[in-house]
Amino acid sequence: MGLFEVCPVCKRVCSVKNKVLGTFISVKQLCEYCEYSRIWQSQPLLDSTPAGNLQLSAAVYISGASYFKLQRVFKAMHLQIFLYTFRRHARMFIEPAIVHKWNHSQDVMLQQLSKERKLILGGDMRADSPGHCAKFGSYTMMDLNTKTIVDLQLVQSNEVGGSSHMEKEGQKRSLALLDARGVTIDSIVTDRHPQIQKFLRDNNITQFYDVWHMEKGITKQLHKISKTKDCQKVKTWMRAIRNHIYWTAASSITGPERVAKWTSLLNHVQDIHTHDDPLFPKCLHPIRSTTDKSRWLSGATPAFYKLEKALTKKTVLRDIAKLSPHHQTSSLEAFHGVILRFAPKNVVYPFLGMLCRLYLAALHYNENSDRGQATTSSGDLMFRLTFPKARKGECRAKPVKTEATFQYVNDLMDMIMEKVLVDPASYRAEILKINIPPELSSEYEHPVKEEVIASYVSRFNQGRVV
The missing domain is CATH 1.20.120 (Four Helix Bundle (Hemerythrin (Met), subunit A))
Structure with missing residues (x-):
């Protein structure tokens, strides 16, 4: 701020006013004597949105990081960060871009798959929490020949009457989409879920079990x-x-x-x-x-x-008798591990937020599904030693893959800054086509807040013992 205190023309003290908006700061300098003035901005404004604020929001969301953890990091370093802008950026610009990117990527995949005669799929569901209290169930369809995710269906438990029915509904929606796009299925490899067995048997679809x-x-x-x-x-x-x-x-x-x-x-x-x-x-x-x-x-x-x-x-x-002879669902299990990077199970997300994070995981996995094994400078294949918990101390050699790429991140950042920000309405239209179910709490009667607070009693408030 010392650079703005003295007028560069008459060398007298100037009037300085600054404006802070998240990571953006603008400084207005005015000399009352010679009427010299200038405005300096730390980053460009895109319409009325600071570019750095939007870039930071997009980078946090797309990389699968946590805004709240980043906020604590910034606070520890005494760095300026926005408070209530992240959700607005996500709703207006980031999530529409992610949905558009996934829809375009999926369209290209399904057009190619519709030309193939024998498609072997792997299907499995991942719940957002263990047990029978899950809110979301994400059903994944993978092309086991290429190890790429071809479809993702997110089901909320109140859509199907309970979390135990989410897997069947997810597979039902996925198969309906593939059928509508002209994809011919040879067989499906799944686990031994009873509802899935009956559904595939009733629809005359060949099913194999994962070994x-x-x-x-x-x-x-x-x-x-x-x-x-x-x-x-x-x-x-x-x-x-x-x-x-x-x-x-x-x-x-x-x-x-x-x-x-x-x-x-x-x-x-x-x-x-x-x-x-x-x-x-x-x-x-x-x-x-x-x-x-x-x-x-x-x-x-x-x-x-x-x-x-x-x-x-x-x-x-x-x-x-129904074990899969060649293809297994181990790649699907690996994909579920990738989802944890973008949507940890200990964090609660809204429906659209969860769906977008699943799309990001799928984009990341598909881009890196064909990574080869890394080699040393002399050309030898690289391995690392592991001690799997399930093997009770037995040492295993595991191939080291080449470094992952993140081209989808660059594509999404460019799309947000150059296209979505310019014309958000056309991208928002894709969001409006998504059937977002009501929240689980909407099924219950909402009492008056003051009455609930008045009825609050701590379990340790037992009174004095005589």
Whole structure:
């Protein structure tokens, strides 16, 4: 401010007035003697909006950062920041740009997919909170051939009568959209949700089950069995059984063949490698004689009885027959991890805010889905060592991918500053087409605030103990 105190013409003290608007400051200098004046601005004004304020709001939203955390950072550093402008920027400029960007990107994808004959999709839902109290459920459809997100449907629990019905409704909406756009579906890989099974069966859509979900359920049962009396030997076979599930799915063509290979495991653990089923008459590994007979299970023991009961249940054999032979939903699970960067589960968002953050996660994932493995300066592939919690201290090598790109961020920033800000009405029109359900609290009667406050009693206000 010292630069504005003295008039550059007559060298006398000037009158200085400043105006602060968020990160924007303007200084008006006026000399009362020679009438010299000038106005200095820290950043340009776009119409009446400071460019830096809008750029900061857009950068925070698009990058998946938290405005409230940024506000605390600015306060700790004594930096100026706007207070109530972020939501207005999001509503007027940022969210319309995100919706337009996703709609355009999806249109291009669906036009290409409509020309393909065999499309294998993966579908799964992510709830915004654990348990049966979720407010939002986001259903994702992924093209498993290219590992790209082709559709996202956000369902609010009061639309379908409860959170347990959100997954079916999300898949129903997604399939309706794909059908309307002329996309032909060969099959869908999902988990074993009962409502999804019935819906796809009624609509004559081929469904396969993700192997990891199946393996996880069986592993939990085997862990439970291995902790019971006289069944500790089951634990030594758990890794082999997990591997056998994946091999059964990947090496089989038909459902009966999968069942035959799966049930052959019960002979294998007894050191019997020929089987009665003609679809899989003998094990494919070389037959070796072993001197250690203690590793094999005996058919007359509680361990074998419980193992056989767990692996040959009617529901297990039915689901084994429908295991996906090639494509799995592990990429969908990875995408759910990306969503956490943009929409953490411990933060409550409005419907449109949640939808836009899902679109941002999809744009980020699709842009980086085909990243290759990083290499060293000498050309060697790069790996890092991990200790997965589920593997109980077992060390694993994991490939290191190349750095992620963020071209979608640059595109959105340019769109907001150069197009949406100039003509926001046309972009807002896309927002108005979205069916936004009423808030959950709208279902209840809203009492008078003063009455609720008057009825407030602390649970620790018990009065004096005599």
